[in-house]
Amino acid sequence: MDDSEYGNEVESKKLPSSKYKGVVPQPNGRWGVQIYEKHRRVWLGTFTEEEEAARVYDIAALRFRGHNAITNFNVSFENDEDYYMEKLFLSSHSKAEIVDMLRKHTYKAELEERKQNYACHGISGESRELLFEKVVTPSDVGKLNRMVIPKQQAEKHFPLYTEIASKGVLMNFEDNSGKVWRLRYCYWSSSQSYVLTKGWSRFVKEKNLKAGDLVCFWRSNVGPNPRLFMDSKPRDGSGFETMGEVRLFGVNILDEPNRDYVANNR
DNA sequence: AGCTGTGTTGAA
DNA sequence: TCAACACAGCTG
Numbered sequence: 001m002d003d004s005e006y007g008n009e010v011e012s013k014k015l016p017s018s019k020y021k022g023v024v025p026q027p028n029g030r031w032g033v034q035i036y037e038k039h040r041r042v043w044l045g046t047f048t049e050e051e052e053a054a055r056v057y058d059i060a061a062l063r064f065r066g067h068n069a070i071t072n073f074n075v076s077f078e079n080d081e082d083y084y085m086e087k088l089f090l091s092s093h094s095k096a097e098i099v100d101m102l103r104k105h106t107y108k109a110e111l112e113e114r115k116q117n118y119a120c121h122g123i124s125g126e127s128r129e130l131l132f133e134k135v136v137t138p139s140d141v142g143k144l145n146r147m148v149i150p151k152q153q154a155e156k157h158f159p160l161y162t163e164i165a166s167k168g169v170l171m172n173f174e175d176n177s178g179k180v181w182r183l184r185y186c187y188w189s190s191s192q193s194y195v196l197t198k199g200w201s202r203f204v205k206e207k208n209l210k211a212g213d214l215v216c217f218w219r220s221n222v223g224p225n226p227r228l229f230m231d232s233k234p235r236d237g238s239g240f241e242t243m244g245e246v247r248l249f250g251v252n253i254l255d256e257p258n259r260d261y262v263a264n265n266r
Numbered sequence: 267a268g269c270t271g272t273g274t275t276g277a278a
Numbered sequence: 279t280c281a282a283c284a285c286a287g288c289t290g
Contacts, residue, residue: 014282023281028270032271034281036280037279045271046271
């Protein structure tokens with residue numbers, strides 16, 4: 001008898017199965033990773049190490065299916081700050097963004113960068129200076145797609161010079177999850193108002209902002225560059241649940257309804 | 267030329 | 279939903 005039935009893996013055409021979920025063998029000995037969603041396969045890249053591939057699957061599973069997803073390794077450090085940071089990181093990126101990072105092998109680096117950011121600035125605002133808050137009006141959250149910044153606050157914190165006032169400037173704000181919001185800020189001479197325009201309606205929609213809710217603006221001068229922050233607070237909060245402390249743990253931030261996933265082929 | 271990732275199928 | 283298998287087509 002020949003040895004084709006056993007011990008001839010080297011020249012055998014049969015690829016070795018992986019013991020890990022979502023991990024499939026590649027002809028060259030590397031490992032592919034895939035996850036399924038709605039009858040469709042989402043390709044997560046190829047990796048040299050089988051275990052690395054398995055961890056990639058786990059990350060995608062957490063992002064796609066929430067923290068109860070079946071994974072290859074135990075990722076259940078409830079109460080662990082690193083695990084919380086990772087959940088926050090996952091929930092503040094779209095599925096497409098996470099898939100992209102996994103495929104490009106940049107997920108770990110980007111997560112670490114976010115953690116560094118957190119360590120430097122904190123999420124609870126201890127290094128942020130509150131600039132001002134505004135109770136949003138019905139027209140701020142209506143169809144005008146703009147928010148008026150009270151003139152006194154605008155001129156104090158976000159001065160615009162006449163040459164560019166009408167054209168406006170693009171400003172980047174981070175919210176408490178680390179998500180960046182890019183908004184146009186300009187002066188409308190017709191109404192003599194300072195307004196946030198392009199990008200504002202997206203913020204309203206995603207934060208589910210209602211008239212009477214609060215929008216807060218901060219600045220941080222820690223680190224190389226000054227940074228701006230904005231986020232919303234519901235109208236009748238206890239007044240204490242700002243951001244940062246409680247409410248961080250135990251919230252199913254990964255259980256949000258699914259949104260945009262578009263496979264990106266490149 | 268070698269590799270990745272898709273097309274496809276059948277099992278659970 | 280899942281992995282197995284074959285290989286088209288992409289990349290360098």
